[in-house]
Amino acid sequence: MHLATNLRAALLFLLGLTACAAAPGPAAEAPYLLGVHIAETARPADFLEQLDRAAELGARAVRVPVDWAALEPDQKGRLDAAYLNEVRDRFLRAERLGLAAVLLLSQSPAWANGNAEPPYPPKPEHYADFADALVRLVEAVGPERIAAVEVWNEPNSIEFWGYVKPREGTYVLVPLGYAREYAALLNAAYDAMKRRFPELPVLGGSLASADTAYLDAMLAAAARFDHLAVHPYAGPDEREGPHYGRAQYPDQCNEEDPLTPPWCFEQGLRGLRAFLDARGRAETELWITEFGVGSSAEWGDAGSEAEQAKHLRIALGLLNGGLARELRIPVALWYRLRDEGEDRFGLYREDGRLKPAGAAFKELAP
Structure with missing residues (x-):
């Protein structure tokens, strides 16, 4: 079997959907694959080094x-042949590394x-072109x-959907x-993928936060997807006290x-699971394709590298302790591997030194 087939078989096993009992050890307690998001880089070799x-x-x-x-x-x-080769590499x-x-x-x-910036979505007349590009990309890779x-990143966020005026409240x-x-874009991609690669899972949503209201609107628009991609980031605490703004x-x-x-x-993930179950989608898995927190002292970040590591330990403690199995979470990907500029979400510092969060990740990885 190839890697993707092996992954799906492993996920079925870990989630208890096969007749075999899960083996003892960390995998039995934490039935999910822990990993990372790696951001685009200017130097192709840099991305490969980050995979290592x-x-x-x-x-x-x-x-x-x-x-x-x-x-x-x-x-x-x-298609840009040079970029396509970089992506294929x-x-x-990742395949060689078993990722x-x-x-x-x-x-x-x-x-x-419409000649806007890249974060803007395509015009509706180009949704089919997006789907075609996705299929050709999968064929090449x-x-x-x-x-x-x-399919897309955080379409419920103004940052990735044309910087429209935010939703009231x-x-x-x-x-x-x-x-x-977004449902129309997703459906174009889903249908094209299923015609060509019916066994390959298509993740919809890619939701910033546990935005059940947006998910409800997606379902009302008949959005088609196999599983839900979610980004359960925590917001800043605005209660008075020493943790204010963190x-x-x-x-x-x-x-x-x-x-x-x-x-x-945790509460966001539980809310999404309950929402899907109540709408007859108990088989829809929650794929955490981003989670994490920055180590800076900026509003909404952890405040320090030590605090970032504490956040990671709590999150992995929850997932390893049974939350992943309970809520049907097969994958959880930390955002991101390395700091860059003002972005301090990484497990490594920009100079390549391991941060406390990186050490905690290595210690707790199931």
């Missing part, structure tokens, strides 16, 4: 972002989005090297009407603040 570092930390899965604007920059049908390296690779395609080219494909979430647009811990949720509940880790 991820494997050294004990990662078993990786999220590989692919930029549609770089893949098909000038016109429909003309990423998946080949289950989630392929994320997002960032539309100017010809597809090889479906046997892909664990799942993820939120900071960054898009108005719910835009879920219809990210809430993964086992916390300030339900008194109406802006907070979507931005919770």
Whole structure:
């Protein structure tokens, strides 16, 4: 069997869906693949080196972002051969390292989005072009090297859906009407993938926070997907006290603040699971394709490297302790492997030194 088939068989086993009993040890307690998101890099070899570092930390899965604007920059049908080779090399390296690779395609080219910036979504008349690019990409990489494909990144966030005016009562979430647009894009990709690669899972949502309202709007628009990609980030704690402005811990949720509940880790995941179960989608898994917290002292980050490590320990303690099995979470990917610029979410510092969170990741990786 190829890697993707092996991954799906392993996930079925770990989730208790086979007739065999789970073996004792960490995998039985934490039935999921822990991994990392690796960001796009200017130097192709750098991405490959980061894959090596991820494997050294004990990662078993990786999220590989692919930029549609770089893949098909000038016109429909003309793929950039050099970039395509770089992407293929990423998946080949992940395969050699035994990493289950989630392929994320997002960032539309100017010809597809009305000459806007790449975070803007494509125009509706180009949804089929996005789907075609995804299928051609999977063909080039090889479906046997892909664990799942993820359609767009955080479409419920204004940052990745055209910087529209935020939904009333939120900071960054898009108005719910835009879920219809995303559902149409998702359905175009889903249908194209199932015609060509019916066994390859398609992840929809890629939700920033546990945004059940947006998910409800997606389902109302008849969105088609196999499993739900989620990013259960924790929001800042706005209660007076020493933790004011810092990210809430993964086992916390300030339900008194109406802006907070979507931005919770454990409670957010539980809310998404309950929402799906109530709508007859108990078989839909929650794939955590991003989670984490920054180590900076900025609003909403952990405040220090030591605090970042504490957040990671709590999150992995929850997942390893039974949350992954209970909520049907087969994959959890920390955002991100390495710090870059002002972004301090990494497990490594920008100079390559391991952070306390990285040491905790290696210690607790199931």
